[in-house]
Amino acid sequence: MSNALSIDELSVSYGPIPALKNVSIEVPNGGFVSVLGANGAGKTTLVRTISGVLYLQKGKRTSGSIKFGGEDISKLKSRSIVRGGIAHVPEGRMLFPHLTVDENLRCGAASRRDTSGISETLSEVFDLFPQLPPLQHQQAGLLSGGEQQMVAVGRALMAKPSLLICDELSLGLAPLIVRDLFLLLDRINQEGVAVLAIEQNARIALRHSKYAYALEVGEVVLEGPSAELRENQEVQDLYMGGGGDIREAYTAIRREVNR
Ligand SMILES: Nc1ncnc2c1ncn2[C@@H]1O[C@H](COP(=O)(O)OP(=O)(O)O)[C@@H](O)[C@H]1O
Ligand SMILES: [Mg+2]
Incomplete structure (x- = not known):
């Protein structure tokens, strides 16, 4: 069965404020797609x-x-969507800081009906993140940022998704940790799970995804194979040249003008 995600001409508003405008995005079955965009572009929406x-x-x-x-x-x-095979790692991880690593991971399986398979998935997650088994009885809030992000990814995998959506996996983490997390996404993807990586960090996202979209003030302004976008001068200037502050100011101005 195909488990492609197909978003067609999607528009979303918060009250009178538009956040997404006619957004069309495809994630093929087993694909690895990224959505790039500055702060406020509409990624989390x-x-x-x-x-x-x-x-x-x-x-x-x-x-x-x-x-x-x-x-x-x-x-x-949301529960039916998870059951249907889509799990997501929320921006900011949203772990329960006072629960243990093990308890946080098990929360990800809350929507499963095959309770007997949960322990098996847990050991698969521990195989994927060998750092976690020694920490399984620690409070999640006491772990490092990178370890917490692993727990957040692991929790999503506990639902046994066919599509994993990660919202800003890289946020606030050191480059080496981000690299390791994306290598793990590659592995998860190679095992047949489609990945949708939502990222401000265009450099890392374009290195790992096969296809990418750029979102600006709620609209898709650019899309193409990631390898091509990496070579694209505009993408390099706008998304990979640093200059994030200028970029954010520009986005804020565009948003005001569009109101
Ligand atoms: N809960 C909310 N209520 C009202 N406006 C919101 C809410 N969440 C986000 N927005 C607005 O929607 C736009 C897109 O936000 P968001 O999806 O969080 O962007 P991103 O994740 O790319 O930073 C922004 O202008 C933001 O202020
Ligand atoms: Mg966001």
Whole structure:
């Protein structure tokens, strides 16, 4: 069965404020796609909408469709979406800091009906992150940022997804840690799980994904094979040249003008 994600002409608003405008994005079955964009571009809004948690922020899909494996998932509850095979690692990780690593990981399996398979998945996650077994009885809030991000990825994998969405995996982490996390995404992807990496860090995202989209003030302004975008001068200037502050100011101005 195909488990492609197909987003077509999606628009989303928070009250009167538009956050996404006619966004169309495809993640093929088993693919590795990234969505790049500066702060405020609408990346997290996209993740919330796919995952069915937009309503928690009083956001609303005003048009467009989201299909997964050919099925319209835009009206499903988040639990059904997870059961259907889409798990996401939220921006800022959102672990329960006072629960142990083991407990946090098991939370990711809350939507599973095959309770007997949960321990097996847990040992698969521990195989993938050999740093975690010695930490499994530690409080998650006491771990380093990189370790916490591993727990967050592991928690999503506990749902046994066919599509893993990561919102800003790289945020606040040292480059070497980010590199290791993306190497793990490669491995997860090679094992057949499709990956959608939402990233401000264009350099790392373009190195690992096969296809990428750039989001600016809620709109897709550029898309193409990641290898081509890496060579693209505009992408280099806008997304890989540092200059993040200028870029953010520019985005803020564009947003004001569009209102
Ligand atoms: N809960 C919310 N209520 C109102 N506006 C929001 C909310 N969340 C995000 N926005 C607005 O939507 C736009 C996109 O935000 P977001 O999706 O968080 O972008 P990104 O993840 O790319 O930084 C921004 O202008 C932001 O201020
Ligand atoms: Mg965000």
